[in-house]
Amino acid sequence: MTETQDLSVTKRAKFLNPPVNEVVIAVYHLPITELRTQHIGLYWQQIHGKYPICEQQSPVVSEDDSSIFKNMPGEVFPLPRFWFSSSAHPMLIQVQRNAFMLNWRRLQNNVDYPHYETVQKEFWNEMEIYKAFIQDCVGAKLDVVNRCELTYINVITRNEFFSTHAEIKNVLPSIEGFCNLENDARHLAGLNATAVYRVNDNLLVDMVTKLGRRKDATKEEIAILEIKAHGSPVDLSLGEARNWYEAAHEAVNETFLTFTDDRVQKEVWKRV
């Protein structure tokens, strides 16, 4: 099989029972200094029918961006991050002075993941609404784009290949070294490991593996595999970001397929 054929097959890989628990598509742009809380109210009015719940959260702040969340001229309180959601569907919009994000969340176990195509279509639809709102009501623009992110959070629950912490190596073979350090005197009780891979000049992939337990009443022991592609479009434009996300999705997909065990993909997650 040629490399091109291999890539195209990788790109098409889908699962009937994927472990994905959350998908986040985020774009960070030049801070909109004119954006105020009253504008957010006007924005919510536009999307209220679909997103009737609004909550405030602390902004996602990188080390370099802390200054943009301090009070702007004419602002009494710093602008927070806003969540817009609904109990009727799993989408969540997040807005802050320098970012727009859309999350798909598995709110119930029996909900099928709609696949990336649906989530990214929703992202761009909502992004167009927000972009037009910023232009019309705030007189600003979302250009220039600094950073794009595509994040998949996979929750790996107990299955026939993974019944103890150390057996996580059956699902994620490359962390076998950590598991093999277990002996009679000690047992693997937790794990939090991050690796960063460079795909190209504009695209990096973080891969985070965690072992732990749910915070809810079940206290179920689970593993988390978080794959986050991040980088910026080559010309720092929103238009080019579309191409960036396509490349990012391919990189995330390929990373997942190579990092997880083939038998688990087929037998547990039902790769088709």
Next chain:
Amino acid sequence: MEARMSYQLEPITSANTSLSDSYFTVTYSRDVPIPEAQLVELIQRAKRIAPISFDNAIDPDYSSKQKIFDAVKDLYLSNNSRNRQIADRLISLHRDALAEDEHIDPNSISQFAEFFLSYGHIGLPKITLTPDGTLRVRWLHGPGNFIAIEFAGKPLAKVVLELPRGDETAQYFFSEPIEKVIPVARAIGASFA
């Protein structure tokens, strides 16, 4: 403030935008919870550790794009309408350069931004990119009457100055540290209006 056990183990390569962590706790020890006082100490210690920038360490081209964005952001946020125009021009030049398979010298960008952030009161110049990828600005006042600065990204910026002297044109070519360009050029008679 929520003192989650997973706090100090957040991925340090990028900000966390997901919600999944809010219902998941990384296991340190199966049955022995960390005492609250010790947890607070752990968090304080984690906060004291200087963050590592993986992006800069791994991606050699990261600094070029990031410097453009940082320069644009700093100019844009400087509360100066002239600087916003300069920021727009800078991003436009970046995109034009890419279309020509060229790029702007990252050191030139930093020097350029520093200059205009330091001198908020001088006029808006014409801004172009040299074949070497450095930024050049010019204030044109008429034939034989202009000043041009090339931000070569080195400690000294290159200056070309032409001034009318009666029927003749005086020409000056010199290099100066960026902070001395304006006082030296003004002493000769240059205008940055």
